[in-house]
Structure formats: C-alpha cells, structure tokens
Amino acid sequence: MLNRPQSNPQLNAKGELTHLLSIDGLPREALIRILDTASSFLEISDRDVKKVPLLRGKSVFNLFFENSTRTRTTFEIAAKRLSADVINLDVARSSTAKGETLLDTVDNLVAMHADMLVVRHAASGTPYLIVDHLQRIGRADVHVVNAGDGRHAHPTQGLLDMYTIRHYKKDFSGLTVAIVGDILHSRVARSDIHALNTLGAGEVRAVGPQTLLPTAIEKMGVRVCMDLQTGLKDCDVVIMLRLQNERMNGALLPSAREYFRCYGLTPRALALAKPDAIVMHPGPMNRGVEIDSLVADGPQAVILPQVTFGIAVRMAVLSILAGN
Numbered sequence: 001m002l003n004r005p006q007s008n009p010q011l012n013a014k015g016e017l018t019h020l021l022s023i024d025g026l027p028r029e030a031l032i033r034i035l036d037t038a039s040s041f042l043e044i045s046d047r048d049v050k051k052v053p054l055l056r057g058k059s060v061f062n063l064f065f066e067n068s069t070r071t072r073t074t075f076e077i078a079a080k081r082l083s084a085d086v087i088n089l090d091v092a093r094s095s096t097a098k099g100e101t102l103l104d105t106v107d108n109l110v111a112m113h114a115d116m117l118v119v120r121h122a123a124s125g126t127p128y129l130i131v132d133h134l135q136r137i138g139r140a141d142v143h144v145v146n147a148g149d150g151r152h153a154h155p156t157q158g159l160l161d162m163y164t165i166r167h168y169k170k171d172f173s174g175l176t177v178a179i180v181g182d183i184l185h186s187r188v189a190r191s192d193i194h195a196l197n198t199l200g201a202g203e204v205r206a207v208g209p210q211t212l213l214p215t216a217i218e219k220m221g222v223r224v225c226m227d228l229q230t231g232l233k234d235c236d237v238v239i240m241l242r243l244q245n246e247r248m249n250g251a252l253l254p255s256a257r258e259y260f261r262c263y264g265l266t267p268r269a270l271a272l273a274k275p276d277a278i279v280m281h282p283g284p285m286n287r288g289v290e291i292d293s294l295v296a297d298g299p300q301a302v303i304l305p306q307v308t309f310g311i312a313v314r315m316a317v318l319s320i321l322a323g324n
C-alpha cells in the first residue's frame, strides 16, 4: 500500500463527497444517499432516450491499468447516460508503455480539462496518490473515483452490491450475509464488509480456508467460518468470490478441484442457506472453481441484475461528485 494521509481525503471541509476512494470512513447517510439516487436513475435505462443532461460539458476519463469488463464498461455507459464526454485511455497503447509516470499522465489529462478520473490499478493506494497530487498542484476540483485498487477497495462494486441486497431484501437489519472464498486478495470483500457493517447488517460471515482469510479479519466485524456448511447455514445472501490467482504469491491451495469440492457453491451447498437466499458474484466467475453453473444460472442467482444496477449506482456516484 502506498503512503496516504491520515484524514479522509474523499470528503471536503463541509463533509461533502468530492472523491470516491473507499467505503471505509463514509457515513451511513452518504451510502444511503448514493443508493437512493441510484434508484432514481434506474428507470432511465428503460426509456427510449436513455440520457439526462446532468454531466453535459464534463469530461470523464477512464484510466484502467488493470483488465476489466464490467466496471470499465458500466462507468462508460453511466457517464454517457449523464451526457458527459467519455475518454477511455488505452493504457496498453498509451505512453505508459514508453515509461511515462502515472502522475505525468495525470498532469496531461488535467491539461486536457479532465473533470473526473475513474482509476483502476493493481497497486493498492493509487487513487489516493492521485488525489494527493491533485491537491498539491491546486486541482482538487478534479474528482477521482476508485474503480478498484489492488486488494484494497472497490467502492462502486460494494455500493452496487448493497443496492442489489436492498432491492431483493428491502432491509439490512436481521440479514445474514456470507462472503465466501478468496477474501485475502479481495477488494470487493473489504468494501462489502465495510458497507454491510455501516448499513447495519445482522451478521456478516467471512467463509474460506485459513490460507485465504486475512489475519485478524474478525476485527473488521465479521464472524469467521472455515467450513462452507457452517458459513452458509440459514444465510439470506451468499456473495461468492473468485480465486484471484494474479494476486497470489505461490500456491495457497492444493488444487482448483479440491477447492471446488470444499468451497464450491453447488445446489446441495446452497440448500443450507434460507430457501429465498440470493446468490451474488462480482464477476468474472470461474465456473466449476468457486461456483457450479447450476447455481450461477439458477433461480436464486442475481449476478446479472448486479451488473445492471451497477450502471445506476455509477451514475449516482458521478452525479453526486459533480455536485448534483
């Protein structure tokens, strides 16, 4: 993790959201405001003309230094539905490949009159570094959205997950939510845990083998379950996670087949949860590793609605940051 200042750099002096870097440290009211604003945007996707002029004249730059299907595309759709100009930096063909530093790239985008930077990077803390730099060059008016930094945070995924849970379950109190799999390397798990605790979920369970659970994770306010059966028992929401092999140093598991046998979500395992439990996954899924296709394509899965809700949630975030 790169060094970052102690204060919460995503809120301005008036406590207003000016960047979205992490769900950690955001008050409940800020989360509820984003979810409520997203509700009002959801219906725009069903209109013939799927546009509102809230970001007309603004430039949103997508800077994805790590691969993405859902996040990059839904940020682009969200910004376009708000009538912004969207520029997708093709990092592989950009001057990053010639050795230009991240902050020199940022300076150049600011010189192109960027209003918002949506940033994904493999290094935890990168969006904080950019915010710090923007403050030092007197351009704190350029908003930064963290679209996933290393294993640290993925706040818009956390928010769209909360939107999905609220959509299907209405109220967080009394809900038991099981987050299953590679929690150690998961920025989504961290964002979900912060959000669920802030929104008052009844019980949040971290379910996985010891090698894939962070040390002292119970201090984040979760119940640790090392076997799937205990973890899924009577839960209302199951959030499955991918094995993030790209962030693992060495083998932490005997084999993918062994992992599926112990922690894969099959119809039989899902039967331990409540009959009306919903199954979520941030994607990309690895079928036959963490989830059986019978579950992924089954009636309890809400994995594709998560993607659709992601557009409305990202519209809400961009719109709120722009001061609407």
Ligand code: CP
Residues within 6 Å of the ligand: 067, 068, 069, 070, 071, 072, 148, 154, 157, 282, 283, 284
């Ligand atoms: N959930 C998620 O971040 O997916 P992508 O990596 O495809 O953006």
